[in-house]
Amino acid sequence: MADAVIVVALLLVAGCATVAVLVRDPVRQALVLAVLGVVLAVLFTAVQAPDVALSQLAVGGALTPLLLLLSVRKVKRRKGRDE
């Protein structure tokens, strides 16, 4: 049973990570990264590392996408003024 959960979580992680690489738009990439963070947290919980899962959830699921989105917003604002 635990093995099945690990395999499913691993497949989801591989899928999400591939999508994150293939998506070219930074805004969408940030959203995919947030999903990847959550899926990774599930994987870490399944392999009995709840500590790491918590960090992953907080940093990978919330903080990194937020910083990315804020950077994109700044860059877009600058572009909008230049044009």
Place this chain on the structure above:
Amino acid sequence: MNPRTRLCLVAVGGAGLAALLVAACLRLPDFGGDSHPYGERAVRASLARQTANTIASVNFDQRAFDTMGEMTILFAAVVGCVVLLRQTRDEHRDRPEPADVAPPVRRYSLIVLPVALVVGLYVIAHGQLSPGGGFQGGVVAATALHLLYLGADYRALERVRPVGLYEVGDAVAASAYLVTGLAGLIGGTAFLANTLLPYGTFNALSSGGTVPLLNAAVGMEVACAVVLLLARFLDQAVEIEEESGK
């Protein structure tokens, strides 16, 4: 160096790395096996110091020096970001317009904010007992504050977030870790040695000697660091405008 030699060098280096990795993987213990040499030793050491959460014992007792290095990396990284993202001479601030927030979003974030904040503080406070600890709880508490930006607006967030205080808090927390370590030295043992305080009763909030103290210091440092980091990013994204050109 021409591209061909460079490619050859990369191939040689890559092949060497691959061979070493394969050799290392062949000697790894089986996945999910019964024998965990490192785990057994770590658990024994953490039980000897009455620390219920072995991970906290590894982080703040057995490898406290290592954790100090990690904390310093975060501190230095945030200082670097603050310096890079500060307002320069050719930029000025625009007061952001108050934005309309959809009522469900406002309701949801204002309900979740206190819950998330308490969860963050709980995770920090119970770091030596249950999964989690200073780092995780600090990030949760710091991001929880920013629900105010989603639920109300930027000015409301600015009111609960005096950046200067968080800068001081960041430095104080980092120093507190160092001072706790030095206390061990003054107490006649070693830097960051967990021998000064009584170990307490197993699974009680005050167990583990210096582990809860170091944990709290890291929690405060991380929370302040994340708030500062997000403050600088938000400043750049929302307020600061370039003056050059128009």
